[in-house]
Structure formats: structure tokens, C-alpha cells
Amino acid sequence: MDPAGGPPAMRYRLLGPVEAWSPAGERLALGTPMQVRLLAILMSQPGTGWSIDQLVDELWHGRAPKTAAGNVKTYVWALRRALRSPGSADPAILAGATGYHLAALDAQATDGVAFDDLTQQGYHALRQRLWSDAQRAFEAALALWRGEPFAGLPGWGVLLAVRARLQEQRSSLLEEVADLHLRAGRHNELIEPLRTQIDGDPLRERPWGQLMVALARSGRRSDALATYRQLHRLLSGEVGVEPGPDLQDLHTRILRADRELLPTGARPPEKPVPQVVPRQLPAPPALFTGRTRELARLSALLLAHDGPAGTAVVTGTGGVGKTWLALRWAHDNLHHFPDGQLHVDLGGFGTATQEASPSAVVVRSLLPALGVKPLEIPAEPAAQFALYRSLTADRRLLVLLDNARDAEQVRPLLPGSAGCGVIVTSRHTLPGLVAAEGAHPVALDLPSAAEARQLLVRRLGAQRAAAQPAAVDELVSRTARLPLALSIVAARAAARPTFALQAIADDLAASRGGLAALATDDDATDLRTVLSWSYRLLSPDAARLFRQISLHPGADISAAAAASLAGAPPHLIRPTLDELTRANLLAEQSPNRFHCHDLLRAYGAELTDAHDSAADRGAARKRVLDHYLRVARDGARLVDAGRQPVDPLPGPACGSPPAFTDHRSALAWFTTEQRVLLATVDEAVAHRFDTHAGQLAQSLTPFLSRLSRWHDLAAVQTTAVTVARRRGDPCAEALAHRDLALAHIQLRRYNDGRRHLRHAMARYDQIGDRPGQASTHLHLAWVYDIEGDPRGALPHARRALALSSGSHDRRGEAAALNALGWNHARLDEHTRAIAYCEQALALHEEVDDRVGTAHTWDSLGFAYHRLGVHPTAVACYRRALALYSDVEDQCGKAETLVRLGDAHQALGEHDTSTGLWREAMAILDRLGHPQAEELFERLAAYH
Structure with missing residues (x-):
């Protein structure tokens, strides 16, 4: 008998191979693999009915035969026979209004439901601080596992989703159990199980932190620190990220021998308080030597424990090693700054790009590093x-703060705490900062002859240097002991191990040249001599490309962009880039991506001014702008299929742009090139390539919108408005005003948004662009909607529908119908809302607008939810979610998850709703959306 007093029931298992057991305890033969999969689907979501069409989708994953529906019925019939209990006329698989489902699938019937119930019991005990009860429940839940859920069955559809959910839940339980063992002081016995757990899923950070705590409390502090280093190498190598802020904080606490992480018996630890700890420093210089006096000076200024940490201004001529000194000291003293490190290159002495304004630095680098979400950044500097x-x-x-131009560029960036240490590097002495802000100057002169010699010896090898000591001394003298010049000479000599060092020194002595920005009264300090010597040894193609790179908008350049800049096929440009890299005139910082030091760019700029005509320089600039514009437009069409360029391309791009296979590869390219693309817009404006500037701004809109980079979108669209007016192009100006309005609306600047929409409407009226007018009306309807006035939105939506219908714009017509449906649903006019949405859905599917289709399924779900037909609302929301996931629209996905959670809540399915809200909250928090805080408060009210 079962605990309820009824007859024994069937038992089902999914936490491992799918099994069914009779009430007598016999394992049943389930038949063919398709029958086993069918049973697994019915077990996957207790209480859910499955229609024939749904089962066809799940069983064949889009490859169903024509007989699929009949096959499903055959499988159901066969499973009913296999699962029938002796003496019972009731089938194990029932058919109801919502489809097929298993009978009596409760906590006693399936290990999956039992696992969920025990998990909830454990978390309830945790909330009550009943540690032993929680541990027993969690361990009982984990004991149910016999292997991977649905083991042996192909993973797609619902089985893939449920398998992933259960595996995530199991991993979380293992981590909760580990926390409970740590609380009980069982540190030693936890170490090996944690290592095994990490081996199975090395990218989950929480077990790494638990292992570090267990090792530290077991008296193995060095092993705990080594564990963090191992994780750091893994994350940086595998996914290119740092460990999270919790682990960084834990690492700092172990370094500082925090008393709570010392071997103290069974005293329960507290979890580290989550805190954003920025780690922005570039890598330390590998060839740093000497500078002991300057390092000691920085320590004296920045490590005063009895007073403010202070500000140090490291000054000196270009190439003397200011940044190297600052980075070397910073990396040697990380432990003195447990709250993290911030780093910004202010670009004060760049060549092709403007210096960074303090406002741009704060918005794009410092505030995000301190945990501020994009929508939380104020509008005013x-x-x-x-x-x-x-x-x-x-x-x-x-x-x-590296490479500062003047005190005004630095002053707004000084932190608000006397306990922060600040290092500023500049070629100027910044007397205003010293006088007004109490900064301390650290003058960096040339290194001593011994230090310069040591740098050369380290690169050349002690044996080679010892064999030719006089030549080494002459190289030190001829390079004026300037670290950058020493590095270039050393690299060149190291690349030619058979060359006599004296021959290299003689060649250097015979060369003449120099950089105007670095010229002094002493010819021995003229860097042009060193750089011209390297330049003269280049092949003609490499020399030409070196000059042209100074024309590139950013310091980083891809191989594809370099090919376009040079007007050469990609397969021919790679050897040229390799030659420049070997000569230390470029650095390959990642595969097929190169960096050029600003002094080298300055030298290249002088060379191209001297050797290349203005027409040649203009043609090179145009080729690289053509490249970025062509690729950006191709990518934008994949990210937003409904967005069409206003103008034709101004010219073909040379070379082969990256081949985008789908919108994901396009988004990846935009992510890599975003800094260069933003600089390219400014570069195009500066050199009067107005068409390129405007079209680049248009192409950036889908990408910046997808990443919620609203400040950057506002900046590029402001530029687009300016160049459109300069060109007298009302069509481009209208589009720029409309996209600028989008940025302002997302930044909650609704009055500014309306103002730019009025400008857009005026231009669209001027040129008679009905689709543009319709789109602008839809934006205005959106503003009314988000301000809580759906009735005010309706006239704009109706006008948009009339304009789109009159111009045969099916995509615009569908969007307008959806807007009408949504706003009628907001007014509880559900019948009209559903009618409009169904018309919109048909049109969206006709033009294959997947994003628009997702919006409309979401609107239908909202209408049915407000109508009280919650199961239908759930189905609509699920259709929207599938589409949002496919197109990677995270904001749309999160908003639908919230409403889907509301629908499940109305059905009394509280656990499902809270799970959906948590998923939405995680997405919205990552996007910096204010609704994340509202969801947090809603979830807190349920616990």
C-alpha cells in the first residue's frame, strides 16, 4: 500500500535512464526507443497535457514523417499496454482536453518530482536556519540521481530544457551542501569532493571559492592562493574574463590573512559580501629593469598609512617609460588596494584620434567598471x-590615468576618497594639478647607462653581449638610453643573431632623422634615427602599409581592415603584417588584430605626409571607411532584418570583409570593433566623408540598441544629424533624428525624445516618406505607452496603420496593427486587441519578420492574460520566448518572461512563476534595466 492508503502505484524514474516499475516492484519493458522518448516527454512536465502536434515536434524535432500523427497514437497505445497494472482497467496514459498526460504523477510516482520536493524542503529549512534539516533534505535529493537525466536519449526540445534545469539544480544543491559542511567546520573532508566537483564543471565559480575557503581554514593558505591562480588562468584562457567580484574579494581576504579564513575549528564562515571590484590594469611590462629610486618614490607617496594615499604625476619625454614604471609599481602593490584598480588611457598625445574627454571616460570606462548599469548613468557631465x-x-x-594632456583632463577624474591612490602619466609637468590638487611630481629621466645596458643584455642574451661589450655600450649611447628606442634596437638585433652588434651600431650612427615631438638639443636623443633605421629595412609594401596605418581611426586594426587600407587582397597583406610585427613596428595583440604604439603612429604620420600625396592619403582613408561601412551595413541587416539603408554605398570596399553566417557572427564582429567603429564615425566627419559618417551611424544603431549602449547611440546619432544637415539630406536627417529619439527615450529623457521625433516627422513630411512617417508615429505611440497613457498612443498607432497601408509597407502595417492590439489590451478592450494582433501576426509571418512576430505573440499573451484565459496566454508567451531566444533579443525575452510568470501566478503555479521572474531579473540586471529592482522586490515579497 502507498502512504495514502490506496493501492500501490506505478513508479517512474528519469534521473538516469528512463524506467518504469510496476506496483509489484518489477521493471517494465517500455518497447522501442521512440516509445521511451514519448514516456520521457510525458514525465518531463508533471500535469502538462501534450497535444498530438506538440508530441510530433518533440519526437521528431522538425523532421517528422507524413505518418507522424498516426505513429504517435500507435506509441501511446503500445505504452498503455506496457504500463498497465494487473487487475486495473485504468490506463497509465490519459487523454484530456489539453492532450495526453500520465496518471498519478506525484511525489510518490516519479523521482523527478521527489527531487523537486526534497529540494524545496531543503531551501525552506535553509530559510528557517535549520542547517541539519536542510542538509538531510539536500542529500536525500542528490541520492535519487543514477546518472544524467533521460540518459541515452537525444537532447532537444523539452528534454534538453528539463535536463539542463535538473543538472543546474543538482549543481546548486552540491554547492549548498558544501556550504553546510563549511558551516559545520568539516573543511578537510570537503577538499577532495570539491576538486571532483570542479573537474566535472570547471567554469562554475562557486565551488572554486568553497575550495579556497576549505583550504585556507585547513591551514593551507598557499594552496588556496594557488587555487585562485589556477582559476584565473582557466577563465582568462577559456573565456577571456577575470574571476567574479566575490572570488576576487575572497582572494584579497586570503592574501590579507583575514581572521575568518584562518584555521579556527568549526566556526561557521560568512559568505563574502558581493562587491564590484574592478581589475582594469593591463599586464605588467615584461622587460622592466631598474628604476629603483622612482619605484621607492611612488611607494613613499602612495602607501602612507597615516594619511591620504595621494596623487603622483609621473612626467617625462615620450618613450622614456612612464607607463612601464606606473604599471610595474601598480602590479607590485596590488595588495595595498583591495577595492580594485581603474585604468584609462586618456589619449592626450595620440595621433589619429582625439584625446578622451573626462565625461566620455567616466561614462564608458569608470562608472561601468564600478558596477553602474547604462540606464543608471546620469545625462549631465x-x-x-x-x-x-x-x-x-x-x-x-x-x-x-595614463597619457594625460593637461590638468583639466585629469581633475574631474580624481576619486572622491583620500584613501585612493592615483598615478597620472604625462609628457607635461601639469603644474596646475600640482599647485591646486596637491599632486606630487615624479620626474622620469633617462635610465642610467647600467639600467639601459641591462635591458639590452636581457634581450640579446648574456653570451652575445659579453662577446661584444663595446658594441653594446655604443648601442646604449646611440639610442640615448631611451627605453622605446632600446627595445626596437634590441628586437632588431635579436631577430638577426648572426649580425655583429658593432655593424648594427655603425648603421645606427650613419642614420639621420627624428620625431619633431621628441626632438631635443642633443642629437643623441633623436628617436627618428632609431625609427628611420627600422623603417629603411622594410620592404616597399611593408613601408607603405606602416605609413598608411597612421591614417587608421584607431590604434587597433584587424587584418581585413589593413587589407582595405592598403588596397591589397587579404592573402597578400598577412606577410606584410608579419614583417611589421617582426620589426616591432606592430604588435599582434590577438589573432589577426594588431596594435601600433602612438609614437610609431606619429612617425608614420610624418612619413605619409612626406612621401604620399594628399590624393593617396585621401584614397587610403576612403578605402578603410568603405571597408567598415560595407561590413557594418551587412552586419546591421542581419542584426535587424527590417532596417534598410537610406543611401547606396559610397564605394566598394577593397579586400574581403568578414563573412557573416548569421546575426550571432555579426554581433561578435560589432563587439570586437565597437571602439574603432565609434572612432571611425568621428574620423569620417573630421575628413569630410559625411556620407560615410551618416551611414556608419545608421549601421551602428541595431548593435548599440541590442547592447543597451544608449549614451554611445546618442553620440553617434547627434553626429549623424549634423552631417545630414551639412549634406542637405532630409531623408538621412529624419532617420538620424528618429534614432536619436530612440536613445533619449531609452535614457528616460522623454521630452528630448519627443523633440527629435517632431524633427523627424517634419523631414519625413517634407519628402513625403510615408513609411518614415508611420515609423515615427509608432515611436510616438511607444512614448505614450511607456508613460502610462495607452489611449494617447492609439491615434498615433492608427495613423501609422493608415500610412503603412497606403504605401503597401507590409512590415510597417504589421507593426502598427500590433501597436493597436497592445494598447487596446492595456485598456482592457480584449476582443479588439486580439483581432488586431491576429492580423498583425499573419502579416509578420508573411514578411518573415521574426522579431515582429515575437512582439505580437507577446501582445496576444498579454491580451489573453487580461481576459482571464491564462492557459492560452501561457502558450502565446511561450511562442514569443522561443522567437526572442532565437534572435538573441534579451530585453524582449526578459519582458516576456515577466509576463509569463504573471500568467503562471494567476494559474496558482507559484514556483513556476518565481522561477521565471528570477530568470527575467538576471537578464534585466545584466542590461541595467530599472525593472530588475522591481522584480527583486516582488520576489522578496514571496519569501
């Missing part, structure tokens, strides 16, 4: 600086 100072108050941070 004064408020941005105030927020930055507030976030740095009462913290011990190290801030490195």
Missing part, C-alpha cells in the same frame, strides 16, 4: 562626475 566621486568615496582604489 556634472552629475556623472558626482556619481563617480560618490562611488569611490570610502574605498581604497588605485587609479591609473
Whole structure:
């Protein structure tokens, strides 16, 4: 008998191979693999009915035969026979209004439901602080596992989703059990199980932190620190990220011998408090030597424990090693700044790009590094600086402001805490910063002859240097002991091990040249001599490309962009790039991506001015702008299929742009090139390539919108408005105003958004562009909607529908119908809402607009939910979710998850709803959306 007093029931198992057991305890033969999969589907979501069409989709994954529906019925019939209990006329598989489902699938019938029930019991005990009860429940749940869920069955559809959910749940339980063991002081016995757990899933960070705590509390502090280094290497190598802020904080606490992480018996630890700890420093210089006096000076200024940490201004001529010194000291003293490090290259002495404004630095680098989401960044610079100072108050941070132009560029970026250390590097002495802000100058002169010799010896090898000591001394003298010049000469000599060092020194002595920005009264310090010597040894193609790279908008350039810049096929440009890399005139910082030091770019700029005509320079600039524009437009069409360029391309791009296979590869390219693309817009404007600037701004809109980079979108569209007016192009100006309005609306600047929409409408009216007018009306309807006035939105949606219908714009017509349906649903006019949405759905599917289709399924779900038909609402929302996931629209997915959770809540399915809200909250928090906080408060109310 079962615990309820009834007859014994069937038992089902899914936590491992799918099995069914009779009430007598016999394992049943389930038949063919398709029958086993069918049973697994019915077990996967207890209480859910499955229609024939749904089962066909799940069983054949889009490859169903024509007889699929009949086959399903055959499988159901065969399974009923296999699962029938002796003496019972009731089938194990029932057919109801919602489809087929298993009978009596409760906690006693399936290990999957039992696992969920025990898990909930454990978490309930945790909330009550009943540690032993929680541990017993969790361990009982884990004991049910016999292997991977649905083991042996192909993973797609619902089985894949449920398998992933259960595996994630199991991993979380293992981590909760480990926390409970740590709380009980069982540190030693936990170490090996944690290592095994990490081997199975090495990218989950929580077990790494638990292992570090267990090792530290077991008296193995060095092993705990080694574990962190192992994780750091793994994450940086596998996914290119740092460990999360919790682990960084834990690492710092272990370094500082935090008393709570010392061997103290069974005292329960507290979890580290989550905190954003920025780690922005570039890697330390590999060839740094000497500078002991300057390093000691920085320590004296920045490590005063009885007073403010202070600000140090490292000054000196270009190439003298200011950044190397700052980075070397910073990496040697990380432990003194437990709240993290911030780093910004201010570009004060760049060549092709403008210096970074303090406002841009705060918005794009410092505030995000301190955990501020895009929508939380104030609009006005004064408020941005105030927020930055507030976030740095009462913290011990190290801030490195590299390559500053003047004191005005630095002053707003000084943190709001006397406990923060600041290092500024500049070629100027910045007397205003010293006088007004109490900064301390650290003058960096040329290294000593011994230090310069040591740098050369380290690169050349002690044996080679010892065999030719006089030549080494002459090289030191001829390079004026300038570290950059020493590095170039050393690299060249090291690349030719058979060359006599004296011959290299003689060649250097015979060369003449120099950089105007680095010229001095002493010819021995003229860097042009060194650089011209390297340049003269280049092949003609490499020399030409070196000159042209100074025309590129950013310091980083891809091989494809270099090919376009040179007007050469990609397969011919790679050897040229390799030659420049070997000569230390370029650095390959990642595969097929190259960096050029600003001094080398300055030298290249002088060379191209001297050797290339203005027409040649203009043609090279146009080729690289053509490249970025062509690839950006191709990518934008994949990211947003409904967005069409206003103008034809101004010219073909040379070379082969990256081949995008889908919108994901396009998004990856935009992500890699985003800094260069933003600089390219400015470069195009500066050199009067207005068509390129406007079209690049258009092409960036889908990408910046997808990443919620609203400040950057506002900046590029402001530029687009300017160049459109300069060109007298009302069509481009209208589009730029409309996209600029989008940025303002997302930044909650609704009045600014309306103002730019009025400008857009005026231009569209001027040129008689009905689709543009319709789109602008839809934007206006959106503003009314988000301000809580759906009735005010309806006239704009109706006008958009009339304009789209009149111009035969099916995509615009569908969007307008959806807007009408949504706003009628907001007014509880459900019948009209559903009718409009169904018309919109048909049109969206006709033009294959997947994003629009997703929007409309979401609107239908909302209408049915408000109508009280919650199961239908759930089905609609699920269709929307599938489409949003496919197109990687995270914001749309999150908003639908919230509403799907509301529908499940209305059905009384509270656990399902809270799970959906948590998933939505994670997405919205990552996007910096204010609704994340509302969801957090809603979830807190349920616990």
C-alpha cells in the first residue's frame, strides 16, 4: 500500500535512464526507443497535457514523417499496454482536453518530482536556519540521481530544457551542501569532493571559492592562493574574463590573512559580501629593469598609512617609460588596494584620434567598471562626475590615468576618497594639478647607462653581449638610453643573431632623422634615427602599409581592415603584417588584430605626409571607411532584418570583409570593433566623408540598441544629424533624428525624445516618406505607452496603420496593427486587441519578420492574460520566448518572461512563476534595466 492508503502505484524514474516499475516492484519493458522518448516527454512536465502536434515536434524535432500523427497514437497505445497494472482497467496514459498526460504523477510516482520536493524542503529549512534539516533534505535529493537525466536519449526540445534545469539544480544543491559542511567546520573532508566537483564543471565559480575557503581554514593558505591562480588562468584562457567580484574579494581576504579564513575549528564562515571590484590594469611590462629610486618614490607617496594615499604625476619625454614604471609599481602593490584598480588611457598625445574627454571616460570606462548599469548613468557631465566621486568615496582604489594632456583632463577624474591612490602619466609637468590638487611630481629621466645596458643584455642574451661589450655600450649611447628606442634596437638585433652588434651600431650612427615631438638639443636623443633605421629595412609594401596605418581611426586594426587600407587582397597583406610585427613596428595583440604604439603612429604620420600625396592619403582613408561601412551595413541587416539603408554605398570596399553566417557572427564582429567603429564615425566627419559618417551611424544603431549602449547611440546619432544637415539630406536627417529619439527615450529623457521625433516627422513630411512617417508615429505611440497613457498612443498607432497601408509597407502595417492590439489590451478592450494582433501576426509571418512576430505573440499573451484565459496566454508567451531566444533579443525575452510568470501566478503555479521572474531579473540586471529592482522586490515579497 502507498502512504495514502490506496493501492500501490506505478513508479517512474528519469534521473538516469528512463524506467518504469510496476506496483509489484518489477521493471517494465517500455518497447522501442521512440516509445521511451514519448514516456520521457510525458514525465518531463508533471500535469502538462501534450497535444498530438506538440508530441510530433518533440519526437521528431522538425523532421517528422507524413505518418507522424498516426505513429504517435500507435506509441501511446503500445505504452498503455506496457504500463498497465494487473487487475486495473485504468490506463497509465490519459487523454484530456489539453492532450495526453500520465496518471498519478506525484511525489510518490516519479523521482523527478521527489527531487523537486526534497529540494524545496531543503531551501525552506535553509530559510528557517535549520542547517541539519536542510542538509538531510539536500542529500536525500542528490541520492535519487543514477546518472544524467533521460540518459541515452537525444537532447532537444523539452528534454534538453528539463535536463539542463535538473543538472543546474543538482549543481546548486552540491554547492549548498558544501556550504553546510563549511558551516559545520568539516573543511578537510570537503577538499577532495570539491576538486571532483570542479573537474566535472570547471567554469562554475562557486565551488572554486568553497575550495579556497576549505583550504585556507585547513591551514593551507598557499594552496588556496594557488587555487585562485589556477582559476584565473582557466577563465582568462577559456573565456577571456577575470574571476567574479566575490572570488576576487575572497582572494584579497586570503592574501590579507583575514581572521575568518584562518584555521579556527568549526566556526561557521560568512559568505563574502558581493562587491564590484574592478581589475582594469593591463599586464605588467615584461622587460622592466631598474628604476629603483622612482619605484621607492611612488611607494613613499602612495602607501602612507597615516594619511591620504595621494596623487603622483609621473612626467617625462615620450618613450622614456612612464607607463612601464606606473604599471610595474601598480602590479607590485596590488595588495595595498583591495577595492580594485581603474585604468584609462586618456589619449592626450595620440595621433589619429582625439584625446578622451573626462565625461566620455567616466561614462564608458569608470562608472561601468564600478558596477553602474547604462540606464543608471546620469545625462549631465556634472552629475556623472558626482556619481563617480560618490562611488569611490570610502574605498581604497588605485587609479591609473595614463597619457594625460593637461590638468583639466585629469581633475574631474580624481576619486572622491583620500584613501585612493592615483598615478597620472604625462609628457607635461601639469603644474596646475600640482599647485591646486596637491599632486606630487615624479620626474622620469633617462635610465642610467647600467639600467639601459641591462635591458639590452636581457634581450640579446648574456653570451652575445659579453662577446661584444663595446658594441653594446655604443648601442646604449646611440639610442640615448631611451627605453622605446632600446627595445626596437634590441628586437632588431635579436631577430638577426648572426649580425655583429658593432655593424648594427655603425648603421645606427650613419642614420639621420627624428620625431619633431621628441626632438631635443642633443642629437643623441633623436628617436627618428632609431625609427628611420627600422623603417629603411622594410620592404616597399611593408613601408607603405606602416605609413598608411597612421591614417587608421584607431590604434587597433584587424587584418581585413589593413587589407582595405592598403588596397591589397587579404592573402597578400598577412606577410606584410608579419614583417611589421617582426620589426616591432606592430604588435599582434590577438589573432589577426594588431596594435601600433602612438609614437610609431606619429612617425608614420610624418612619413605619409612626406612621401604620399594628399590624393593617396585621401584614397587610403576612403578605402578603410568603405571597408567598415560595407561590413557594418551587412552586419546591421542581419542584426535587424527590417532596417534598410537610406543611401547606396559610397564605394566598394577593397579586400574581403568578414563573412557573416548569421546575426550571432555579426554581433561578435560589432563587439570586437565597437571602439574603432565609434572612432571611425568621428574620423569620417573630421575628413569630410559625411556620407560615410551618416551611414556608419545608421549601421551602428541595431548593435548599440541590442547592447543597451544608449549614451554611445546618442553620440553617434547627434553626429549623424549634423552631417545630414551639412549634406542637405532630409531623408538621412529624419532617420538620424528618429534614432536619436530612440536613445533619449531609452535614457528616460522623454521630452528630448519627443523633440527629435517632431524633427523627424517634419523631414519625413517634407519628402513625403510615408513609411518614415508611420515609423515615427509608432515611436510616438511607444512614448505614450511607456508613460502610462495607452489611449494617447492609439491615434498615433492608427495613423501609422493608415500610412503603412497606403504605401503597401507590409512590415510597417504589421507593426502598427500590433501597436493597436497592445494598447487596446492595456485598456482592457480584449476582443479588439486580439483581432488586431491576429492580423498583425499573419502579416509578420508573411514578411518573415521574426522579431515582429515575437512582439505580437507577446501582445496576444498579454491580451489573453487580461481576459482571464491564462492557459492560452501561457502558450502565446511561450511562442514569443522561443522567437526572442532565437534572435538573441534579451530585453524582449526578459519582458516576456515577466509576463509569463504573471500568467503562471494567476494559474496558482507559484514556483513556476518565481522561477521565471528570477530568470527575467538576471537578464534585466545584466542590461541595467530599472525593472530588475522591481522584480527583486516582488520576489522578496514571496519569501
